[in-house]
Amino acid sequence: MSRQPTNPQHLMGALERARRSPLPEATFSFRVLSDDRWQVLRFEGREALSEGFEYTIELATADAAMGPEEFIDCAAELTIERDGHSRTVSGVVRAASDLGVAHGHRLARAVLVPELWCLSERFDSRVFVDRTAVELAREVLRLAELYVDRLEVQVTRSLPTHEYLVQYRESDLDFVKRWLEREGITFFVRHESGRGEVLVLSDHAEPWEETPTLDGHPALLVGPEGATHAAETFRSWQWERRATITSALVVDHDWTRPDYDPNAGRARPGRRVRRECASGLRFGGYDQGGSHAYSQDDAASQSALRMEGARSRSRVATATGNLTGLGAGQRLAVEGLDGDERAMLVVAVTHSGHAPEVLTERADGREDGERYANTAVCIPGAQRFRPERVTPWPRVSGVELARVEGPDPHAPSTECHGRVKVRFRWDERGESPSRESCFVPVVQAWAGARYGFTFVPRAGMEVAVDFVGGDPDRPIVVGALYNGENRHAEELPRHRSRSGIRTASLEDVTRYNELVFDDETHREEVFLRAQRNLREQVLSDHIATVGHDRTERIGHDHGETIGRDHRIHVGRDDDQVVEGMRDAVVHQHDTLTVHGNRVETVIGRESISAESRSVTVGHVEAQAVASGCQTVDVAVDHRMKVGQHITIEAGTSIKLKVGSTFLLIDHNGITLRGENRVTAMTHEFAALDIHHADAELRDAHGATVKLHGGFVRLNS
Numbered sequence: 001m002s003r004q005p006t007n008p009q010h011l012m013g014a015l016e017r018a019r020r021s022p023l024p025e026a027t028f029s030f031r032v033l034s035d036d037r038w039q040v041l042r043f044e045g046r047e048a049l050s051e052g053f054e055y056t057i058e059l060a061t062a063d064a065a066m067g068p069e070e071f072i073d074c075a076a077e078l079t080i081e082r083d084g085h086s087r088t089v090s091g092v093v094r095a096a097s098d099l100g101v102a103h104g105h106r107l108a109r110a111v112l113v114p115e116l117w118c119l120s121e122r123f124d125s126r127v128f129v130d131r132t133a134v135e136l137a138r139e140v141l142r143l144a145e146l147y148v149d150r151l152e153v154q155v156t157r158s159l160p161t162h163e164y165l166v167q168y169r170e171s172d173l174d175f176v177k178r179w180l181e182r183e184g185i186t187f188f189v190r191h192e193s194g195r196g197e198v199l200v201l202s203d204h205a206e207p208w209e210e211t212p213t214l215d216g217h218p219a220l221l222v223g224p225e226g227a228t229h230a231a232e233t234f235r236s237w238q239w240e241r242r243a244t245i246t247s248a249l250v251v252d253h254d255w256t257r258p259d260y261d262p263n264a265g266r267a268r269p270g271r272r273v274r275r276e277c278a279s280g281l282r283f284g285g286y287d288q289g290g291s292h293a294y295s296q297d298d299a300a301s302q303s304a305l306r307m308e309g310a311r312s313r314s315r316v317a318t319a320t321g322n323l324t325g326l327g328a329g330q331r332l333a334v335e336g337l338d339g340d341e342r343a344m345l346v347v348a349v350t351h352s353g354h355a356p357e358v359l360t361e362r363a364d365g366r367e368d369g370e371r372y373a374n375t376a377v378c379i380p381g382a383q384r385f386r387p388e389r390v391t392p393w394p395r396v397s398g399v400e401l402a403r404v405e406g407p408d409p410h411a412p413s414t415e416c417h418g419r420v421k422v423r424f425r426w427d428e429r430g431e432s433p434s435r436e437s438c439f440v441p442v443v444q445a446w447a448g449a450r451y452g453f454t455f456v457p458r459a460g461m462e463v464a465v466d467f468v469g470g471d472p473d474r475p476i477v478v479g480a481l482y483n484g485e486n487r488h489a490e491e492l493p494r495h496r497s498r499s500g501i502r503t504a505s506l507e508d509v510t511r512y513n514e515l516v517f518d519d520e521t522h523r524e525e526v527f528l529r530a531q532r533n534l535r536e537q538v539l540s541d542h543i544a545t546v547g548h549d550r551t552e553r554i555g556h557d558h559g560e561t562i563g564r565d566h567r568i569h570v571g572r573d574d575d576q577v578v579e580g581m582r583d584a585v586v587h588q589h590d591t592l593t594v595h596g597n598r599v600e601t602v603i604g605r606e607s608i609s610a611e612s613r614s615v616t617v618g619h620v621e622a623q624a625v626a627s628g629c630q631t632v633d634v635a636v637d638h639r640m641k642v643g644q645h646i647t648i649e650a651g652t653s654i655k656l657k658v659g660s661t662f663l664l665i666d667h668n669g670i671t672l673r674g675e676n677r678v679t680a681m682t683h684e685f686a687a688l689d690i691h692h693a694d695a696e697l698r699d700a701h702g703a704t705v706k707l708h709g710g711f712v713r714l715n716s
Helices: 006-017 115-121 135-145 172-182 224-228 299-312
Strands: 027-032 039-048 052-061 075-082 087-104 105-111 123-131 153-154 162-171 184-190 196-202 217-220 231-242 314-320 329-335 343-354 372-380 402-405 420-424 462-467 475-481 498-502 514-517 525-531 653-658 659-666 670-674
Touching: 027 329, 039 075, 052 184, 087 196, 105 343, 105 653, 115 135, 115 162, 115 172, 115 196, 123 135, 123 172, 123 420, 135 153, 135 172, 135 196, 153 525, 162 172, 162 525, 172 653, 343 653, 420 462, 420 475
Parallel strands: 153 196, 217 231, 217 329
Antiparallel strands: 027 075, 039 052, 039 343, 052 105, 075 087, 087 105, 123 162, 184 196, 231 314, 314 372, 329 343, 343 372, 402 420, 402 462, 462 475, 498 514, 514 525, 653 659, 659 670
């Protein structure tokens, strides 16, 4: 709908000023390579906040020999002038066409764009780390050598620093634009005399300049009859209201704090609210030495930015007029609107102009219709403008290959979460100063609360990297690959039946631990190798079943501690060889049961010491001393009891001795000597037979020899 003026007196004064003299015609000029021989025949152009500008200009020159080919990639200027006031659009020519010759003039078409357009022709894939969106834009422009000393940053907010800013198969322009859009930062080109283009990055209303008018007064809104006025005016003003969201909720997952809700405590949207769920939050403030978690998130700021962006497009005005000084990024004062609506922000402008006199004989250039007109898109100045998120975020449709990097080859460069630093193959030249990315999470087969797998890729390994939701800023390592440099641990295809794990010592890759499963038919095997130590810990039972043989070789010592009982059952034989000494200590009882024969051979000496000893032989016991002596020493008594016969045989002599009394049996006979007496007693019969020898009974000391008996017979 059209708005009518609400302040008639003020408006009538403005209209009276406009009728005092006719409106001067607008003139146009084009300059390229310091050459102004090309005249503007007609042009059309559009400029907008966070978009830049593009003008298509038709040119003519009386020098038919000139051609537009030299325009390409050259600085050029289009100037729109009226009554001594001019507006110059500076840029570069991105395209030029030769339109032939007409009316004795060489015709050409040129497309004028800002220097920023050059970024759209630079495609790359690379990683930037630890930067804000503004720092990223500054860095990309520096690398492209654009806007040197002509970049103005007017950002008042504290922007978050991002761990990853990945450019993936996209132009530099799209890369920068999508990050500026995400952070709610507007860019536009301001044209300054002597400097040309100045690129402005802003997040507030301060950089907006007033729209210049010929008389310095606010622009007039007069209706269709404005073409007859002697002032630059607006002929129409159309308001459009758009339905938009009333609240924005952004959600995401902080993997360092899985239960953390960045929107906790904030009001949830109601029924008439479009709820936005986006995995686009960024978490910062990572505590490397303490909690190992992020302490910051941009959920609140992202919600606010989305709301401000929606509000800035909820009420839009489209106006047509002929203000030659009108441009995107200006504050526009309009006479003829109500209250706050008089102060508007110009978001976009479409320009058109033509100068038919270039090819005709009419010197004044007047014809039916206007030489210059424009259409502006505006929003109320009280609304904060935020750029729309129109630049697509790239998506990675598959895994990418990367190399694990670190200061020490073969050593894991990681932190408490097991993340590693990688460099993608497409980023080998390394734009980041450290030539390495930030830490990237590594997928494990199992990952629980203090349990699971732990395999940390090491420097030099080639890994496959996937991306959460296809977002290039959210990489995760999903596996590792062998290549021409890092070959398989097993010789393939010769050992194709083997599967397993082989690690490598940090300082010497020839030292390794290994677990191998060999599945070759009839030769199946599990092989375990420990480069140095092997430790087992079984908190309960340990059962091992060996179907055939078991061989154990120990190069040094073998120690074994058993808390309670020890049982061994040997189905057949038990052979033990001890090359040195054998010590066995039994603190209580020792029982040995041999169901068959037992042979014990002691090459050296055997010594048995016991408090008491009992030996029971069920049938026969034989002891033989092959050479040397046998000595039995009993401290108190020695008793020997034989059920039937006892035979003592000596090769030389047998001697029984008590003190100086003894009984000696040898080859010469029997000698019985008593220190004080010798008594022979019997209850029945005693006989002393002496055959073939003399017998003497005497007392060596002259004592009396008595023979007592009932009858004593002495025969000679």
